[in-house]
Each structure stands twice: as structure tokens, then as C-alpha cells.
Amino acid sequence: MEKTLFSSAISGRLTAIAFLVTATSAASAATDIQVWHALPEYNKVVFEELVRNYNRSQDDVRVSLRAFESEDQLDTALQADSSKPNLFQMGETSGLDDVAQRSYVQPMHTLLTKASAGNQRWFLPAANNFMHDTRGRMLALPFMAEIPVMFYNIDAFKRAGLEPTQPQRVWQGLQDQLVTLANNGSRRCPLTSDQPVSINLENLAAVNKQFYAGDSNNRRGFDFDILYVRHLSTMISWVRSELMVKPEFGPQSVDRFQGGECAVLLSNSGNIGRLNAQRGLNYAVTGLPYYPQVTTQPGNPFVSGSGFWASKGKSNDEDKASAQFVNWLASDDVAQKWYESTGYLPLTQAAYAKTEPSYYANLGDWKALVDVYERNPENTTRGFRVNNYHQIRAMFNLTLEDALDGKTPAVAALRVAAEEANKIANARPR
Structure with missing residues (x-):
């Protein structure tokens, strides 16, 4: 009897050890x-x-x-x-x-x-x-x-008495709304952005259905024509008249919109999740503005x-x-x-x-903005490939910062930027 009990105990220990070894082996696998x-x-x-x-x-x-x-x-x-x-x-x-x-x-x-x-x-x-x-x-x-989009605070538009309570997609019309917003509750920040090169150069071209770095004949190079000069001059005037808070790198611009301080934000769609999670923020999304003098219908931004x-x-x-x-x-x-x-x-x-449709219920034009990317893009929005573009983009950032600070006129800033960009693009890739 004692022998049987002893054997059973040994057998139980061996079974437990075997189980532990098996589990450890499975984990290590x-x-x-x-x-x-x-x-x-x-x-x-x-x-x-x-x-x-x-x-x-x-x-x-x-x-x-x-x-x-x-x-x-x-x-x-x-x-x-x-x-x-x-x-x-x-x-x-x-x-x-x-x-x-x-x-x-x-x-x-x-x-x-x-x-x-x-x-x-x-x-x-x-x-x-x-x-x-x-x-x-x-x-x-x-x-x-x-993709870059235009976020807007619906309550700010309501306080300003703007109807409908959403921004216009035309730059001049948006300017008129920003004046009203500034005079009726959004003086500290009618508009801001954290994407100066994306909004004011890259996607200025794409949304207005223009080629950004080259043309339809596959010629490479930058040539910032009257569209860019007119636009940058407008942005400089907006900063000077306090319709736009100068773009800030980092999270500051999105933080200010999330906190309800800014009425309009030009930024990337990857902020939608955090803005949805902000209690008390009544906002929606629409597309970037365009110039009807250049295109009758806006194009789509680069991905x-x-x-x-x-x-x-x-x-x-x-x-x-x-x-x-x-x-x-x-x-x-x-x-x-x-x-x-x-x-x-x-x-x-x-x-x-x-x-589900319920996801889009309070997001304005977000579904329509996403839907177009399931289809093949237009030639002007396929993306672009330029040698050493990471260096070029960094230089463009500094150029726009100086221009928006009032240090360099739009014409001179863009001319020098294009010349420098073409030199960098023609250099050996680094």
C-alpha cells in the first residue's frame, strides 16, 4: 500500500514537471x-x-x-x-x-x-x-x-454667425470668413497649420491640379509661377493681419485646435482619432481650399x-x-x-x-475625401520623385518660415527656393 502511494506521488510530480517543461518549450518556441x-x-x-x-x-x-x-x-x-x-x-x-x-x-x-x-x-x-x-x-x-485636410470648429462658426457653419473651399471666401471669425470670438487664432510645405507648396499644386515637380512632359524641376507667388503673398498678409497664426512645428497647432482656441486647422488626417476623443470639441472635416481661377474643381492632395x-x-x-x-x-x-x-x-x-455610416456622421466631408483614394489618381496627384527631396523639403521649410516672418518677399523667396531646389535635385543623391 505504501509502495503504491509512493509511486503515485512520484508519478504526479513527473507529470507536473512534464507539463512545466512542455509549457516552457511552447513559450520559448x-x-x-x-x-x-x-x-x-x-x-x-x-x-x-x-x-x-x-x-x-x-x-x-x-x-x-x-x-x-x-x-x-x-x-x-x-x-x-x-x-x-x-x-x-x-x-x-x-x-x-x-x-x-x-x-x-x-x-x-x-x-x-x-x-x-x-x-x-x-x-x-x-x-x-x-x-x-x-x-x-x-x-x-x-x-x-x-492626407492633409481642413479641420473646423463648428461652434466657432456658430458664434461668429456664419451660415453654413463650415469653411469655404475657395481661398478668398475663406479669408472673408476668417475676418468674421476673428471679430467674433476667435481673435487669438482664426486659422493655423503645422504643415507649411505640404499646404503652401506641394498640395497647393495638387489641389489646383498643377504638376508640382515637373510637368506633363515628364520634365523635372521646380518653377514656382504666379500661383505660388500669389498664394504665398496672401499667406504673408494673413500672418501680418493676424488671420493666421504662423505654422508651428510639433504638436502646438493641433493642441490649440483641440483645446478650442483655433477656429480652423490645416493639418493631416491622422489627427482625427485624437480630436474625436476630445470631449466637448464640436468639429468636422473638409478638403483643402483651392483657387477657382486655376481650376474649376479642386483636385486631391498627395498621400x-x-x-x-x-x-x-x-x-x-x-x-x-x-x-x-x-x-x-x-x-x-x-x-x-x-x-x-x-x-x-x-x-x-x-x-x-x-x-459603418455612423462613424462618419459628425465628420463632415471625411468619407467623400477618403473615397477618391480607392480609385486611380489623376496625373497631378500620383506623387512625385525628386533626388534628395528630404534636403529640398527642409530648405523649403526655412524659406517659408522667413517669408511668413516678413523677412523675404514672396517673389524673391520662391525664386531662390526654386533655384536652390533644382541644384540639390541635380546633385548626386546622398
């Missing part, structure tokens, strides 16, 4: 991948919750995140660290020297061959050129693709933002794990939640189709 990102705070929280759900939902892949304050900070870490993450967030510079040319980058279309995703239909067509090569192949996952790029040189197991994670991000429910929670463009057609 998970493939770890690293993902670096530089999402703004609100969207960062949404993404981190998605990743926690993913890690809890399966045992094959373990995703570890590292957050950075900015893409510049992340890029500095990439250059300094020989051990690259499996996936990292980076914007497309719209240049021939973009991220895809880096020696450690693996094209996303190559990575996705490592794990089956079924019949996935992406939302943005390859013809848009965003995160795609000249052959239409996906270079990076356009997870943070966005901008960033995406997840993959590193090469990883093991087959890690590549497969990364592809599985990307496929999960693109799954219908996850992609739908990401779109609705952030304001980035839908990742897949299924995610867009699953979004």
Missing part, C-alpha cells in the same frame, strides 16, 4: 520580432493596445515595441545600431533617394511572400505611387498613410505619412513572423479599428467597406 515606431501619442496608445491583443491572441510570434519621439530620432537610432529591428516606421521622402534605397531594407512585397495572407486587396492603388516602386510593387506597408519598412538579413523564422504580424494588421477587423481610431487612410478595401 515563439519567434520574437522588434518593431520601432514614432507615432504621435494618441495613435501610439491605440497601436500599443493592438499589439498587446496580438501577443495575447497567439503563441507563435512575440512583438516587442520601441517608441521614439520622432521619425528623425528613430532614423538616428537606425543609423547608429547595427542590429536593425524587423519592422520600423519611416516616411517616404518622395525622392529617388528614399528609404527603399537603403542597403538594409527588404521590400515589403518580398517579405509578404513568407506568409500567406489570402486574397488581400489593398485600399490605395499602386498607381498612387505611395510606398510603391515604379513597377507597382509595395515597398512598405502604408499603415500611417494620411503622405509613413509606413512600416522591413529589414533584410533576418532569419527565415523572423521574416515569417514579421509577415504574419503584417498580415494580422491588415486583417479586416484590425485594419477597420486602426482606420476608425486614428484617421489614417484605410489599409484595405475590406476595412473601408466594413466601416
Whole structure:
């Protein structure tokens, strides 16, 4: 009898040990991948919750995140660290020297061959050129693709007695409204922006159906004609007359609109999620203004933002794990939640189709603005490719800052900027 009890005890211990060994082996079998990102705070929280759900939902892949304050900070870490993450967030510079040319980058279309995703239909067509090569192949996952839009505070328009309570899409008409807003409750900030180059150069062209860097004959180069001069002169006058608070880099402009101080904000759609979460903020979205003297109907802005790029040189197991994670991000429910929670463009057609009409109920023209990106773009809004554009864009930022400060007249600022940009573009890519 004692022998039987003793044997049973031994057997029970062995069973428990076997269970622990099996569980430990299963846990250790998970493939770890690293993902670096530089999402703004609100969207960062949404993404981190998605990743926690993913890690809890399966045992094959373990995703570890590292957050950075900015893409510049992340890029500095990439250059300094020989051990690259499996996936990292980076914007497309719209240049021939973009991220895809880096020696450690693996094209996303190559990575996705490592794990089956079924019949996935992406939302943005390859013809848009965003995160795609000249052959239409996906270079990076356009997870943070966005467009510039005009946000407006409905209550501010009501206080000013403006009907309808939304901004005009014509620049001159918007100016008249800004005067009324300034005189009736929005004196401190009728309008502001955090995207000076996007609004006043890049998408000034796209929305007015003009070629930005070149022309219809595929000639390359910058030539800021009377459209740009007239527009920049108008913006300088708006800053001087306090109809517009000069664009500020960083979160300040969006913070001021979110807090109800600014009546109109020109910024990227990726702010929609955080603005939706702000209690008491009654706002909506419409498209950027245009000049009817140039085009009878406004065009669509360039797609901008960033995406997840993959590193090469990883093991087959890690590549497969990364592809599985990307496929999960693109799954219908996850992609739908990401779109609705952030304001980035839908990742897949299924995610867009699953979004209920109630989501758009208080967002003004947002659905109509998104809908056009499911179709092939016009030639003037396909995106552009210019050598060393990251340097050119930085120079344009400084040029616009000086002009809006009143240091340089519009004509001189744009002439010098175009000449300098063409020199940089013709230099060897860096």
C-alpha cells in the first residue's frame, strides 16, 4: 500500500514537471520580432493596445515595441545600431533617394511572400505611387498613410454667425470668413497649420491640379509661377493681419485646435482619432481650399505619412513572423479599428467597406475625401520623385518660415527656393 502511494506521488510530480517543461518549450518556441515606431501619442496608445491583443491572441510570434519621439530620432537610432529591428516606421521622402534605397531594407512585397495572407486587396492603388516602386510593387506597408485636410470648429462658426457653419473651399471666401471669425470670438487664432510645405507648396499644386515637380512632359524641376507667388503673398498678409497664426512645428497647432482656441486647422488626417476623443470639441472635416481661377474643381492632395519598412538579413523564422504580424494588421477587423481610431487612410478595401455610416456622421466631408483614394489618381496627384527631396523639403521649410516672418518677399523667396531646389535635385543623391 505504501509502495503504491509512493509511486503515485512520484508519478504526479513527473507529470507536473512534464507539463512545466512542455509549457516552457511552447513559450520559448515563439519567434520574437522588434518593431520601432514614432507615432504621435494618441495613435501610439491605440497601436500599443493592438499589439498587446496580438501577443495575447497567439503563441507563435512575440512583438516587442520601441517608441521614439520622432521619425528623425528613430532614423538616428537606425543609423547608429547595427542590429536593425524587423519592422520600423519611416516616411517616404518622395525622392529617388528614399528609404527603399537603403542597403538594409527588404521590400515589403518580398517579405509578404513568407506568409500567406489570402486574397488581400489593398485600399490605395499602386498607381498612387505611395510606398510603391515604379513597377507597382509595395515597398512598405502604408499603415500611417494620411492626407492633409481642413479641420473646423463648428461652434466657432456658430458664434461668429456664419451660415453654413463650415469653411469655404475657395481661398478668398475663406479669408472673408476668417475676418468674421476673428471679430467674433476667435481673435487669438482664426486659422493655423503645422504643415507649411505640404499646404503652401506641394498640395497647393495638387489641389489646383498643377504638376508640382515637373510637368506633363515628364520634365523635372521646380518653377514656382504666379500661383505660388500669389498664394504665398496672401499667406504673408494673413500672418501680418493676424488671420493666421504662423505654422508651428510639433504638436502646438493641433493642441490649440483641440483645446478650442483655433477656429480652423490645416493639418493631416491622422489627427482625427485624437480630436474625436476630445470631449466637448464640436468639429468636422473638409478638403483643402483651392483657387477657382486655376481650376474649376479642386483636385486631391498627395498621400503622405509613413509606413512600416522591413529589414533584410533576418532569419527565415523572423521574416515569417514579421509577415504574419503584417498580415494580422491588415486583417479586416484590425485594419477597420486602426482606420476608425486614428484617421489614417484605410489599409484595405475590406476595412473601408466594413466601416459603418455612423462613424462618419459628425465628420463632415471625411468619407467623400477618403473615397477618391480607392480609385486611380489623376496625373497631378500620383506623387512625385525628386533626388534628395528630404534636403529640398527642409530648405523649403526655412524659406517659408522667413517669408511668413516678413523677412523675404514672396517673389524673391520662391525664386531662390526654386533655384536652390533644382541644384540639390541635380546633385548626386546622398
